[in-house]
Amino acid sequence: MPKVVSRSAVSSSTDAQPTASSAAALRVYYCICGEFILVIDTNLSALPRRQSDKSTIIRCRDSGSAAARVFKLNATPVDPVLIERNGGHERQYRFLCPRCTLPIGYQSTPPPSKSGPFLYILPGALTQMQGQLPQGALDDDDDES
Numbered sequence: 001m002p003k004v005v006s007r008s009a010v011s012s013s014t015d016a017q018p019t020a021s022s023a024a025a026l027r028v029y030y031c032i033c034g035e036f037i038l039v040i041d042t043n044l045s046a047l048p049r050r051q052s053d054k055s056t057i058i059r060c061r062d063s064g065s066a067a068a069r070v071f072k073l074n075a076t077p078v079d080p081v082l083i084e085r086n087g088g089h090e091r092q093y094r095f096l097c098p099r100c101t102l103p104i105g106y107q108s109t110p111p112p113s114k115s116g117p118f119l120y121i122l123p124g125a126l127t128q129m130q131g132q133l134p135q136g137a138l139d140d141d142d143d144e145s
């Protein structure tokens, strides 16, 4: 009896395999509900944060000496909201977790993601450990008022 090997399964897994070097550098982030949200070429904690709301800043476009990050966002875009900021207003096009609809992040331009210069990830929204609370997820209740 010949051994049955599914050729399509073998070839597709080989094709989908990233090179060893790029796979090693990629980080995967999950919503606290466990849904896969983001894969990116760096550690989010190494990226700069906004002063206004402590969101992590992901650069989407090359600018001078700063190179854009390589990433893919798995989130649902929703209608923009207006945020009051230092007497002015800021329009945020938000992205929600496709499973639990928790807000993940936002950008200043209409979807799709990467249409603007930056994408912002809300503090405590994502974790690298599937099924675990991110560090600081419950910390910012105080400054909501």
Ligand SMILES: [Zn+2]
Pocket (backbone or CB within 6 Å): 031, 032, 033, 034, 035, 097, 098, 099, 100, 101, 102
């Ligand atoms: Zn979720």
